[in-house]
Amino acid sequence: MLTIDQATYDAIxxxxxxxxxxxxxxxxxxxxxxxxxxxxxxxxxAAGSPTFYEFDSTDLFQLYKEMDExxxxxxxxxxxxxxxxxxxxxxxxxxxxxxNAHYVLVSTREHGNNxxxxxxxxxxxxxxxxxxxxxxVVASL
Amino acid sequence: MxxxxxxxxxxxxxxxxxxxxxADGANLSALIDDLEANHVGIKDRLIDNxxxxxxxxxxxxxxDVRFIGGLEAELKDGDxxxxxxxxxGGAR
Numbered sequence: 001m002l003t004i005d006q007a008t009y010d011a012i013x014x015x016x017x018x019x020x021x022x023x024x025x026x027x028x029x030x031x032x033x034x035x036x037x038x039x040x041x042x043x044x045x046a047a048g049s050p051t052f053y054e055f056d057s058t059d060l061f062q063l064y065k066e067m068d069e070x071x072x073x074x075x076x077x078x079x080x081x082x083x084x085x086x087x088x089x090x091x092x093x094x095x096x097x098x099x100n101a102h103y104v105l106v107s108t109r110e111h112g113n114n115x116x117x118x119x120x121x122x123x124x125x126x127x128x129x130x131x132x133x134x135x136x137v138v139a140s141l
Numbered sequence: 142m143x144x145x146x147x148x149x150x151x152x153x154x155x156x157x158x159x160x161x162x163x164a165d166g167a168n169l170s171a172l173i174d175d176l177e178a179n180h181v182g183i184k185d186r187l188i189d190n191x192x193x194x195x196x197x198x199x200x201x202x203x204x205d206v207r208f209i210g211g212l213e214a215e216l217k218d219g220d221x222x223x224x225x226x227x228x229x230g231g232a233r
Binding site: 023025047049050051052054055057058060061064065073077079081082083084088089091092095096097098099100 | 203223229232
């Protein structure tokens with residue numbers, strides 16, 4: 001199960017809506033082994049695409065260096081789908097490389113940049129196996 | 142000669158769980174061969190058809206090797222190598 005605080009949840013949704021129709025992406029870091037998504041880091045989608053996302057390689061390096069220095073790991077890896085459901089695509093599954101992370105998918109297909117509900121779902125992706133998990137939003141962690 | 146190589150979580154199955162290992166090589170290609178000698182199977186996760194896999198990033202002293210010669214990028218004693226899988230995907 002993914003437990004996430006309301007402010008972080010809202011910020012991920014806002015990021016997805018803001019970048020629509022391109023895919024938005026980022027992570028929520030937390031202390032290693034804690035499973036607590038504490039520190040949201042919005043990343044730039046270097047692909048700048050409505051159907052693909054990729055962290056810029058230099059940004060990726062800086063991000064991991066910073067997490068390393070702070071004894072953090074990516075607890076959540078999130079991105080948006082802008083025309084399809086919030087379910088990992090074959091590409092998402094093939095490229096998933098953080099077996100300990102919660103992969104969060106947000107779909108903005110219904111309301112785009114506008115107000116309105118989004119699909120917000122979370123998965124574990126390990127060795128090509130996708131397992132959906134419940135999301136619990138709490139006032140604070 | 143010793144070069145520290147930082148191993149990402151997903152490849153630690155090849156290093157017995159170690160986050161960093163030591164390896165040798167005058168360039169990245171030789172370093173990867175040396176890694177393979179001690180951690181069988183890791184090379185295939187890094188190289189495809191003789192080139193670095195598209196969604197694997199390797200850095201030498203903070204520089205993406207794609208900008209400094211790729212597999213031919215030179216290494217010397219004390220260099221730090223970091224391997225990071227790309228964070229990528231999408232609806233396509």
